[in-house]
């Protein structure tokens with residue numbers, strides 16, 4: 001099956017522009033390493049899927065047949081460039097565990113050459129500043145790769161994500177997409 005990764009996007013492809021394309025990206029912060037996913041870490045991705053808010057659309061939730069399975073996700077790590085050049089695994093340096101992802105994706109929703117910031121972390125590590133810390137590292141990476149502007153989309157009901165985006169300098173635009181069932185997607189942007 002096709003594994004949808006984040007946001008409300010239908011089409012997600014790896015970020016291939018910039019100086020880091022195709023290389024093994026490793027970003028370091030005081031508490032975190034951001035680096036390509038390893039196949040054995042598919043279990044962490046599966047846990048992220050199981051934890052998603054019920055308001056998230058069905059294509060990003062585990063379906064009635066249990067897909068994506070750990071095997072589906074292993075295959076996606078093995079074959080998808082996205083996991084090595086775009087959405088990086090977030091590893092805690094002290095405990096060496098992977099707690100989610102943060103990175104850039106070309107969702108096709110913004111202008112060419114202006115990718116989206118995306119992040120998702122396991123519930124048990126929320127509210128310790130990890131998403132903010134990881135996002136700031138990704139912003140530095142994007143800037144040094146030559147990007148001049150990023151976008152981020154967020155559900156209007158997602159208070160924590162809106163707060164993270166505000167903390168790292170994104171501002172809300174007038175663009176939004178209204179979905180009567182799942183909520184309104186807000187488009188935010190940040191110049192680098």
Ligand SMILES: CC(C)(COP(=O)(O)OP(=O)(O)OC[C@H]1O[C@@H](n2cnc3c(N)ncnc32)[C@H](O)[C@@H]1OP(=O)(O)O)[C@@H](O)C(=O)NCCC(=O)NCCS
Pocket residue numbers: 007119120121122125126127128129130131132133153154155158159160161163164
């Ligand atoms: C969004 C997410 C990545 C935030 O991760 P995190 O590591 O907890 O984020 P941080 O600790 O860096 O910052 C969270 C901020 O939101 C605030 N916050 C968290 N939950 C909140 C809530 N329910 N109401 C109000 N504020 C909230 C925190 O207080 C903090 O702000 P502060 O530093 O001003 O106190 C995490 O909640 C998550 O993975 N959510 C599910 C996936 C998701 O929504 N991804 C983004 C899609 S656009």
